[in-house]
Amino acid sequence: MTTDDIAVTGIGLVTPAGVTLEANWEALYAGRCLAAADPVLSGLTVDFSCRVAGLDPSAELGARLARRLDPAAHFALAAARRAVGHAHLDMTSWRSERVGVVLGVGSNSLHTYAGAFGHLNAGEAERVPPLALPRSVPNMVAAEVAIDLGATGPNFTTSAACTSGAIALGVARDMLRARSCDVVLAGGAExxxxxxxxxxxxxxxxxxxxxxxxxxxxxxxxxxxxGFVLGEGAAVLVLERHSTARARRAPVLALLRGYGATCDAHHPIAPHPCGEGIAEAMRIALADAHCAPEDIGHINAHGTSTRLNDASEAAAITRLFSAHSPPVTASKGVVGHSLGAAGALEAAFTILSLQHQTVPPTANFTSQDGDHKLDVVAGLPRAALMTAALSNSSGFGGQNTSLLFTLPL
Structure with a gap:
């Protein structure tokens, strides 16, 4: 470990499993899918989803602010507030110009778009809300977090489909290494x-x-x-250099030691059938962290529950870890697929697994197919002595990201 290692000192979660770290861990540990019928989707062929549980936006944010924002922003603000509190950061005394916000978003504010276009199509342009435009601009989730917390440093959005939240964490890590910030709130919301x-x-x-x-x-x-189940939520992690965290005696939950990002350059939607892109992202993350495959004690897979993605990722893991098969779990089995936020949620879940020295089970897993046999944890959680773990993400456009976390030494 060096003074330039990037520490995770706080985590805020708002997911279908709940709004506390304890509730989220309990749900992952139980390994049961949280999908249920969704009145918002009533009448559609697919009318169920995984919905955020335990958050009252009006009570959390105030009725006026809650009305102004879409659900993704509700989740982001609530998660960011929790992350800051968890990290024991004092917003009244921090150097705000040294605090950045980087959040991943896949397709911001489709709720607003749908309503606004409904009015336009009905010939009711005068009923289009005046705030529809700023609510629909992708960077506004990160901007709303900065406004809420008074963070005046670099502020922007990463948008790379379902890898958006994971890439936000990698970009934040690089910002801290470059010393353009002292603290970055990073993650995703959707x-x-x-x-x-x-x-x-x-x-x-x-x-x-x-x-x-x-x-x-x-x-x-x-x-x-x-196929997958639509989900929602937000995860915000507080990242800072280990030396900064140590100087303020902050709790260090994990270190973000490795980050790899690639593009399949294969197809707009389908992943590379052999998993070349995600395999290379894992290789880059391992090299970045100066780790070997046998150092990895757990992989939180992208694992969408779709035919093509799971087969591609399984092929990549099988090939890269041919001499050592780490236990694999896929959190989307429990909380569904939160799209642009998924990579951030799963990064947080990976850190919880490291802290608890336990790999949660993959919901509804009974048997594998094909030639790529993974060590999928299923049924019950599995205790595992581990110091390092990978969190994988993939998305439309052939995007791939792998994050490597270790326990602090």
């Missing part, structure tokens, strides 16, 4: 619970259609998988 989103993904044959049993719908790497 709500996929939108009728347009559900209709589009269904047309792409990417969603599970198990309407009769939503709790069995999300089943990463399982031979009977038929």
């Amino acid at each position: 709500s996929g619970r939108c009728r347009m989103t559900s209709a589009c993904f269904h047309r792409l044959q990417a969603l599970s259609t198990r309407r009769d049993a939503p709790h069995l719908a999300s089943r990463p790497f399982d031979s009977r998988r038929d």
